[in-house]
Amino acid sequence: MVIILQIVLFIVLCSTAGYFAYKGYTRVYKNIMLGKSEDLSGNSSERLKNMLLVAFGQKKMFKNITPAVLHLFLYVGFVITQIELIEIFIDGLTGNHRIIFHAVESIPALRFIYVFIISFIEVLSVFVFIATVSFLSRRWILRVPRLNKPELKGFPIIDATVILLLEIILLTCIFSMNTADMALHKGEYGFLVSGFLMPVFAGCGDTCLHVIERIGWWGHMIMVLAFLVYLPYSKHLHILLAFPNTYFGRLQPKGYISNMPEITKEIKLMMDPSATPPPADANAAPVKFGAKDVFDLSWKNLLDAYTCTECGRCTAACPANQTGKLLSPRKIMMDTRDRLEEVGKNIASNNGIWKEDGKSLIENGYISVEELRACTTCNACVEECPVLISPLEIIVQLRRNLVMEESNAPAEWNAMFTAMENNGAPWQFSQQDRLNWENG
Numbered sequence: 263m264v265i266i267l268q269i270v271l272f273i274v275l276c277s278t279a280g281y282f283a284y285k286g287y288t289r290v291y292k293n294i295m296l297g298k299s300e301d302l303s304g305n306s307s308e309r310l311k312n313m314l315l316v317a318f319g320q321k322k323m324f325k326n327i328t329p330a331v332l333h334l335f336l337y338v339g340f341v342i343t344q345i346e347l348i349e350i351f352i353d354g355l356t357g358n359h360r361i362i363f364h365a366v367e368s369i370p371a372l373r374f375i376y377v378f379i380i381s382f383i384e385v386l387s388v389f390v391f392i393a394t395v396s397f398l399s400r401r402w403i404l405r406v407p408r409l410n411k412p413e414l415k416g417f418p419i420i421d422a423t424v425i426l427l428l429e430i431i432l433l434t435c436i437f438s439m440n441t442a443d444m445a446l447h448k449g450e451y452g453f454l455v456s457g458f459l460m461p462v463f464a465g466c467g468d469t470c471l472h473v474i475e476r477i478g479w480w481g482h483m484i485m486v487l488a489f490l491v492y493l494p495y496s497k498h499l500h501i502l503l504a505f506p507n508t509y510f511g512r513l514q515p516k517g518y519i520s521n522m523p524e525i526t527k528e529i530k531l532m533m534d535p536s537a538t539p540p541p542a543d544a545n546a547a548p549v550k551f552g553a554k555d556v557f558d559l560s561w562k563n564l565l566d567a568y569t570c571t572e573c574g575r576c577t578a579a580c581p582a583n584q585t586g587k588l589l590s591p592r593k594i595m596m597d598t599r600d601r602l603e604e605v606g607k608n609i610a611s612n613n614g615i616w617k618e619d620g621k622s623l624i625e626n627g628y629i630s631v632e633e634l635r636a637c638t639t640c641n642a643c644v645e646e647c648p649v650l651i652s653p654l655e656i657i658v659q660l661r662r663n664l665v666m667e668e669s670n671a672p673a674e675w676n677a678m679f680t681a682m683e684n685n686g687a688p689w690q691f692s693q694q695d696r697l698n699w700e701n702g
């Protein structure tokens with residue numbers, strides 16, 4: 263009876279979590295697909311190499327060795343500890359206990375491999391525990407500057423802390439489950455770390471050990487399911503999205519800034535007085551310059567926004583931010599994601615149809631004109647990002663819209679634009695006078 267109850271409860275828990283996780287991930291996918299289409303196919307071998315090196319190999323993290331090593335422990339540990347979940351899952355569905363161990367216990371080589379894997383997971387879990395505590399103290403005790411910027415106030419800092427605390431609870435469940443199980447079976451399994459921890463439960467009777475083992479078992483399962491459901495609402499979604507984002511990362515050199523075809527056409531006509539402008543098409547849709555809202559950005563820009571880990575490496579390297587300007591490239595990504603979430607909710611609550619809300623990504627509590635104007639387009643943020651995100655692409659597109667659609671530019675810029683239009687150079691003297699500097 264107890265076993266049947268356990269199986270039913272297990273199936274109910276897994277399917278409920280699966281349902282909510284499915285809803286969360288499809289919401290993110292639909293939101294990303296609100297962006298403009300952009301063809302990033304082709305060059306698949308180079309893209310695959312980028313993904314393996316940057317997302318899987320964490321290549322860009324190793325510029326700063328301490329957080330890189332801690333992050334590697336957390337990442338590898340998190341992935342590998344889930345191997346134990348396979349057995350937990352089979353046990354949960356069949357009402358067994360350590361089904362894989364009992365299947366291999368009489369075959370010495372396989373038994374050794376089983377014990378080795380679980381012991382390896384336990385050792386990794388110790389490193390993950392150290393990394394998690396270090397990350398918490400970097401935020402809350404050492405107060406590393408890039409992790410304590412204004413844009414992290416409120417939900418972002420709670421989000422980062424909640425995940426780290428969930429990780430600690432998960433590890434505690436793993437160790438209490440294995441240690442109590444080892445104590446119950448008089449060390450029969452031979453696991454490394456839980457064997458070492460067994461004296462902690464020395465005074466416990468069998469019933470008490472069984473209860474602790476069950477709490478650890480269910481706790482492990484529930485924490486993993488909770489993590490799965492929570493992930494689409496958290497910056498930790500980068501654990502999954504780092505892979506497609508690095509695969510679809512730009513392959514052009516970093517300094518490359520895409521041209522606007524309409525402007526290129528105009529410039530070509532200006533440069534070639536003999537060229538004849540094509541006849542105007544009265545039915546053509548009006549040209550829109552740059553981006554004003556998330557719909558005007560490409561799906562890749564929106565994928566960037568959901569992939570942002572909020573690590574702040576971009577902001578720490580940004581010369582505008584370093585010199586006290588309002589601009590923070592991390593905030594650009596966070597604002598884009600927040601506005602995208604708002605737009606997604608609007609569409610979901612209006613039966614799949616966008617209802618104009620009178621807002622956009624510029625101002626309205628999102629990205630301010632002051633922030634946009636502060637960017638020097640130096641690309642330092644792009645260079646620093648460990649998951650190949652480009653905050654600069656979004657900045658440039660929003661700024662193009664401000665200047666070209668809203669005529670919203672400071673007087674100094676307008677003087678420069680006029681000079682470029684009239685003289686073909688940013689200076690306010692005619693082209694004929696260009697070589698006057700030679701005279702004396």
Ligand code: SF4
Nearest residue numbers: 580637638640641643
């Ligand atoms: S490109 Fe702009 S946002 Fe990025 S680091 Fe340079 S100034 Fe900062």
Ligand code: SF4
Nearest residue numbers: 570571573574576647
């Ligand atoms: S854009 Fe990149 S570097 Fe900047 S906070 Fe996000 S993940 Fe970190």
